[in-house]
Amino acid sequence: MGMYAERHAERGAAAVEFALVLSILLALLMGVIEFGRVWAIQANLAQASREAAREMAIKDDETLARQHFYQSFLPFGESDADAAKATVTFSKVTGLPNDACQHTASAEYTAKSWTGFFVSEYTLTGEGAMRCGG
Numbered sequence: 001m002g003m004y005a006e007r008h009a010e011r012g013a014a015a016v017e018f019a020l021v022l023s024i025l026l027a028l029l030m031g032v033i034e035f036g037r038v039w040a041i042q043a044n045l046a047q048a049s050r051e052a053a054r055e056m057a058i059k060d061d062e063t064l065a066r067q068h069f070y071q072s073f074l075p076f077g078e079s080d081a082d083a084a085k086a087t088v089t090f091s092k093v094t095g096l097p098n099d100a101c102q103h104t105a106s107a108e109y110t111a112k113s114w115t116g117f118f119v120s121e122y123t124l125t126g127e128g129a130m131r132c133g134g
Helices: 003-059 062-072
Strands: 086-094 100-112 121-131
Touching: 003 062, 003 086, 003 100, 003 121, 062 100, 062 121
Parallel strands: none
Antiparallel strands: 086 100, 100 121
16 A cells, blocks of 8 residues: 555545544534523523512512513523513412511423424423512
8 A cells, every 4th residue: 555545544534533523512512502592591581580579579560560571581592572472470478477478470481492403492480589568
């Protein structure tokens, strides 16, 4: 076998190795991007739920609290129309020590996957609680 044939075989092996490593690195990169995006949406959902619970604790008005939730919830990489698909429910707990009560806002949102590698959509939840009166 000549010198040229050996170099050519090495280049072919390097190309195959590169293709294998590249596919693994791309899958890893897509996973990191997807995880970061879903984490950001979930954190924003939890924050919007806390804001809605605070509004309920202060004003005890579900309509205002719901408006406050939708103004606060901005899912990363989604449109405002998609944000409106989030559902939020409110509850009130009474009979706590010192005759206190607590308002809770629970939200649920289904985010679509960007990559589609793992699942096609994620169901995320957020919850916020605030003592009555703020």
